[in-house]
Amino acid sequence: MTEPATSDEVRAAAYRVRHDVGKAARFSAPKESEGDAERLRERLARDLLGARRAEGKTLSLPEVFDAVAAAEGELLARAGLGAPLDAVARGVERVRALLPRLPALDGNDLARLDEATRDVARAASELLRLARGGGSA
Amino acid sequence: MTRSRAGRVLVVDDQPRTAELLGRLAPDxxxxPAGSPPKPHAASWDEAEPVLSRPGRVDAVVLDLAFEIPDEALLPDRRPLGDDAAARRLRRERRDRQGLYxxxxxxxxxxDLPVVLTTAHEEIPFEEEARKLRADGFTYAVGEEEDAGESLVALVxxxxxxxxxxxATGRFYWGRSAAMRELxxxxxxxxxxxxxxxxxxPTGTGKGLLxxxxxxxxxxxxxxxVVFDCATxxxxxxxxxxxxxxxxxxTGAVTDRPGVFEAxxxxxxxxxxxxxxxxxxxKPLLTALxxxxxxxxxxxxxxxxQAxxxxxxxxxxxxxxxxxxxRADLLMxxxxxxxxRLPPLAERREDLPGLAAQTAARTFRDPSxxxxxxxxxxxxxxxxPPDGAPFDLLLDEEALASCEAPVAFVLPRKGWKAILAHPWPGNVRQLEMVLGDLMAAAIYAGSGPRVDRRSRAVFALDPGLLFDLLAEADAGAPRERRxxxxxxxxxxxxEFRRELEREAMRALFREAEGDFARMAELMLGSRGAERAVRLRFNRLGLSARAER
Incomplete structure (x- = not known):
């Protein structure tokens, strides 16, 4: 039988989503939007293709999310946080769909990808807020 | 090594991203570098420690709160937790506070090294621990408002x-604590x-001086x-x-007189x-504002x-x-x-040496x-000693070896340890009084200074007197009341909550012997709220006559 998770575990799991995925998605986003497609492409490549580097491996944001979701998804679902985690997953899926074509994306698609990172960050924040007992939005 | 004018920063993070971000946005x-081969960030304590152990090598640290490596990799002297369910749980629970370790x-x-703690929480978590460890908090902004890099650079x-x-500004001592820097x-x-x-x-923190x-x-x-003391x-x-x-x-108003607002x-x-x-x-104060x-x-x-x-x-x-x-509207x-907010002295113990030095300097400046x-x-x-020669307060006997002043006051190490450990309920004011009394005793009483081999006059501060002064200071501190x-x-x-409040009010009424001003003082620290307390007492269905 699986033991119920402690509130500290749930909070730490949600924090991991926020830290590894939400924060990483817009890690070097500037205050003012780049306003230049190539600079935006450069930043998205930096943040999304190199979301984690460890032991000689570089992981993209969707790969980091997959690892985090595999490790923490069940615990978060058991804590009733499946839906907010799904919201993060939906944003990550939009990133996953566009990321392989990043070098060739036009300005509109780059903006869509940037918007998807925003949604990932927002959803991860909301997940953490709920995990810390913030109630529903 | 040449000291960078802008400052030397050690990034402690298992990921290189923060160091890269700082390097890109603040090339000055x-x-x-840390680790072997050197890289622009320390990925673990083992890599950070050799850099930090060399004094003056680093001006500030940027430290991530959460690492993507287990505790035993971050702090290699820690024993591995193992892989059973309890260990996994502990590892999980600790994961978003590793930076604190x-x-x-x-x-x-x-x-005293400034440390900027970065976190993906919406606010600094574990605030109490972070404050005790004197960290400057940096939190990544949420959602679409993110500008993490620029804000982090600004804070660094x-x-x-x-x-x-x-x-210090005049007599007001800022010190180096994170809380005072923020203030x-x-x-x-x-x-x-x-x-x-x-x-x-709290009282004694220096609000008036500020x-x-x-x-x-x-x-x-x-x-x-114009200073107006509302209590007097x-x-x-x-x-x-x-x-x-x-x-x-x-009656007695024989001339027109302006109030402090006009003054x-x-x-x-x-x-x-x-x-x-x-x-x-x-109410009129609210109107004035x-x-x-x-x-x-x-x-x-x-x-x-125009005040x-x-x-x-x-x-x-x-x-x-x-x-x-x-009044809520006045408060708003x-x-x-x-x-x-001026923090209590207990929250800025790193400022104790500076405050002690300032108190001593003021004493030494007084002509008589x-x-x-x-x-x-x-x-x-x-x-x-020649006119204007510096006098020193030393907080450890060993400091005498490097002291250049012709006159020194020396507090034994155990005395300084007691000062560091004291709760200081009366805050800075109390520290100044205790040190002032201690120095006055050495100056005006006691056996006078000894002359050491370098012909310096050394006044020994009496640790026994210090302990007495600290005990006296404790005795004057508000005690926990039950x-x-x-x-x-x-x-x-x-209903339970309401009944509890009624019983608490009754008990306070008895404690204060039916004096509502005294009740207000016990409850809120001031007799001024007497009316509010009486009102609340009545609203709870209590009657002073019946309770007496």
């Missing part, structure tokens, strides 16, 4: 620039504005600073003292202990005033306002969101004290 900062170790070897620059700021920045932004300000903090030495001078206002003026005299009175307004025209009106302001005076006008007692016309109001409170005004003892007008010191030095057979309450029976949580 020097990122201190690193910070504890940083503090052991670099107690601020922390670095603080190194150059003088530790300094808030004040530099708020003091020059015309906004009313609220200064909070207003006199810092806020008023920084305000840029040419008018005077009798309630009946408050309106005329604050707003003035015209001739004949009351502070073009300057600052400092309302000290504003929590003691009687309810009758709170809202509309910029006052009305003298006995006069119908309003007069514009900027700064209020100070020893108590939690929000709680007082909830209990009806302080004092901009509680911008309140300038200096004369007395010189006279005792002469009597002991030591060479008379109420014995009968256990209420109730059918709902709400």
């Amino acid at each position: 900062l020097s990122l201190v 690193v910070l504890e170790r940083i503090r052991r070897i670099a107690p 620059r601020r922390v670095l620039s603080d190194r150059e700021a003088p530790p 300094r920045h808030r004040i530099s932004a708020l003091a020059p504005t015309p906004l009313p300000l609220l200064v909070t903090g 207003v006199r030495e810092v806020i008023h001078p920084l305000s840029g206002r040419r008018g005077p600073l 003026v009798p309630e009946t005299l408050l309106p005329s003292a604050l707003f003035g009175a015209v001739r004949g307004a009351y 502070a025209a073009g300057g600052t009106l400092f309302l000290d202990e504003v929590e003691n302001l009687a309810p009758d005076a709170q 809202n509309d910029g006008v006052v009305r003298r007692l006995g006069e119908t016309a309003e007069r514009p005033h 900027r109001v700064v209020a100070a409170a020893n108590v939690d005004l929000a709680a007082r306002s909830r209990d009806g003892g302080f 007008r004092l901009n509680p969101a911008l309140a300038l 004290t200096r004369r007395q010191i010189v006279s005792r030095v002469r009597a002991a057979g030591a060479p008379e 109420l014995a309450l009968p256990f209420p029976r109730a059918s709902s949580v709400e």
